[in-house]
Amino acid sequence: MADTLQFSLVSPERELYSGNVDQVDIPGTEGNLGVMPNHSPLMAAIRTGVITVTENGAETQFFVQGGFADVTPSGLTVLAEKAVAMDALNEADIEAEIAVLEANLPKLTGDAALAAAQNLDGLKAVLSA
């Protein structure tokens, strides 16, 4: 039985992280979830937020926007629509995106509005952190 988790974080452009880790905390649409080795198979949608990877006690953080987490017996793959390392995150970009989202929000209805609002909440939470 493995006591580490094979974790990879991929965005459409590239693979951001790949390695054996102790724990990964994911912002799921239904709530945050921590994935540790030998987790049961799970497929979860992700909301805008921060992924925390714990490897040998050291934490690495990534900002993700939308996507999926796929937990299999062999490991965890996060397919993020957008993913950036926390250090490389540009506050001005996020502020600009928040402004655009806020301007568009009143025009949206149904699922799209919900998704946008969720996205907005996530962005604001990241910015204030």
Place this chain on the structure above:
Amino acid sequence: MASLKELKNRIGSVKNTQKITRAMQMVAAAKLRKAQEAAEASRPYSERLAAIIGNLAASMSGAAGGPELLVGNGKSDTVLLVVSTADRGLCGGFNTNIVRKAREEIVALERAGKTVKLFMIGKKGYDQLNRLYGDQIIEFISLKEERTLHAGIAQGIGEKITAMFEAGDFDVCKLVYSEFVNVMTQEAVSKTLIPAIEGMGEVPEGDEDAQDLKGAIYTYEPDEAGILRVLLPRNINTQIFTALLENQAGEMGSKMTAMDNATRNAGDMIDKLTLTFNRTRQAQITSELIEIISGAEAL
């Protein structure tokens, strides 16, 4: 026989052309490396996504009434061909090969009595197909203005296609693009985007996880249908993005080869012209000498 001056001018102009083709070759080589890296970097994502959808499709296939994007809407009368080519020429047979593949598809589909609609990405393919099938082109997108390819472009295209499908504009969607095999070889291929389940067999073998999981109990958060609803459009976007990246790498590879050939041809031409130039000059000197000698003898 051309005069010495004419020959000199021609050598000069061929040399200039050679300089240009050599510069283009070097630019293409540099861009190729970048494009190749981008294409390779995007592979893990599309492979994982294909594997996940394969899993979901396997568990859904028994149940009736799966999402239309996955199982199709039960018809195949109207086919949308998404043809992706380059925006620039001077890259050998790259664009022509894709257009030829597209035309083969169109002819085969029309013979089978289907209606074909065309969605063109890239100017060169649009120009070529516009002459023959201009009235069937329902959409044309040029990526000339985009400095780098990013997922957002593919997302825009994918959303358009999904919206058209939902509006009932077509029943089946196929993507025609050029697969990057290596620098020398690009292969025009067509892939089924909608219904996704038909494209499954064409997707490269997923990793072994996919096999492991058949029959495993998967927990879905939110439910299966909810995930599929988001996942399927994203799969289309990803496939388009992959196609764009493969295309870009192929275009650069093809351009590099074409420009390499052009540079070599220009070199051959310069050699030939220089030889003729020297011969003509020699002949001129000889005839001048003969004139002087015969003039001196006449005295």
